[in-house]
Amino acid sequence: MVGGRWPATLTVLMGTISVVLTTTIVNVAVPGIMADFDMSQLHAQWLSTGFLAAMTATMLASARVVERLGQQRTFRITLWLFVAASLLAAASWSTPVMIAARILQGAVAGIIQPLALVVIFQVFPDDERGRALGLYGMGVVLAPAVGPAVGGWLMDVSSWRAVYLAALPFCAVGLWGAGRTLDNQRAETVVAFDWWGMVLLAAGLALLLGGLAELGLAQAWIPPGWLIAGGLGLLAGFLALQRRRASPLVNLDVFRRPAFALAFVLALVYGAGLFGSTYLLPLLVQGVQGLSATMTGLVLMPAGLALAMVFPVSGRLSDHWPAHRLIIAGLVLVALAFFALATTGPATGFVVLAAFILLGRIGLGLILPALNLDALRGLPDGLMQQGSGVINFARQLGGAFGVNLFALLLDWRVRQHLHAQGESSLTLHNLYQPGAADPAGLQALTRGFAETFMVLGSCFVLAVIPAVAMGVRHARVRANSFGL
Secondary structure, eight states, rough: OSSSSSHHHHHHHHHHHHHHHHHHHGGGHHHHHHHHHOOHHHTHHHHHHHHHHHHHHTTTTHHHHHHHHHHHHOOOOOOEEEEEHHHHHOOEEEEEEEHHHHHHHHHOOOOOOHHHHHHHHHHHHHHGGGHHHHHHHHHHHHHHHHHHHHHHHHHHHHHHHHHHTTTTHHHHHHHHHHHHHHOOOOSSOOOOOOHHHHHHHHHHHHHHHHHHHHHOOOOOOHHHHHHHHHHHHHHHHHHHHHHOOOOOOSSSGGGGGGGHHHHHHHHHHHHHHHHHHHHHHHHHHHHOOOOHHHHHHHHHHHHHHHHHHHHHHHHHHTSOOOHHHHHHHHHHHHHHHHHHHTTOOOOOHHHHHHHHHHHHHHHHHHHHHHHHHHHTTTOOHHHHHHHHHHHHHHHHHHHHHHHHHHHHHEEEEHHHHHTTTTTTTSSSSGGGTTTTOOOOHHHHHHEEEEEEHHHHHHHHHHHHHHHHHHHHHHHHHHHHHOHH
């Protein structure tokens, strides 16, 4: 490294904080954006879904981009693109422009995040990586923890446009440090990049997620069934292509390990619960409880801080306890939290609401380290990097589908309740503004959120099944080992 280990770590941390902060900080501003652009809730979900889907697709390409451009050049180009996308989002004059800016932000984020971890592993010896990863992990977790509070404050003192600019100071520090600390050496041997696989994956995800979103619209430009069928067809083609490639984006051999396949399913559920609830909670707090954007950020902040504290504890426990026990405990806590949120209403107090959200984040904190450990344990060295990438991919993919599907479910249930009350003429997206809903609209919102969180909780209850299967498999492995 050009400028030392810790300066290099702080440089890439600034880039990672920028993209991670933008993942969550915008959610607090969604009700305000919907009101200003007369945007439906189903279109608003693309501010999160588009970001996550783009990040999911480009994350698999990060290593190949670095091989061709080098670390410094890759970091600087992607961070400048992120700055441009943030400025475009802040200056947006229409819904399509803002969604396009968010997709560009997500595509850049998918390249920056894996690059940061690679830099840390390269510059630190094995016995010092723990400290570096601890600093890195703390920054990554604290950014989304305080992001909603900062975003809420910016919303109340300025507007949603200021929220998109919050990450720019971190970008400036990262760009300043990149030329002083990061190496620009390219790989001597460049592995062929699977461009066709990348195109099939990105296009398949776009069509499938777009088709699901169109299901909630009264009139769609293209029949949703065609989009969904096209997306599934492209994704099937992607999987078929991966089997024939010498250097695939996704090495399907990892799925031959039963433990990894079970972990992949759990990572999908984890991502759906984490990102789906992160999108829904600001809408709940502002639409049903009627809290301001600043108060919305504050009600979410204790949960984020708790998540940051639980991660290192859960990591230590994963070294001593069977992974499936921690995963099952976490799944139960998350399910209980979602069921508790389903009982909330306009009269639910700030402390009670914060406590329910806190309980769910503690559960998520218990799951992730054990899940990652169990997924990668037993993989041969040649598949370790692929396994890590695929598990991260699964978590992001679950997040993209979680936001999309649960936003669709919420919209459908609220519309049904409004229709049942003879209030079908109400403009639904305006109901998410604090204090905007009349008694009929507030009742429809409360019931819609209750049913959506009940489904979310039920998904985590069902996820206990593959977690138990993990435990059964481990017991068999131990029994066979003792029998030898």
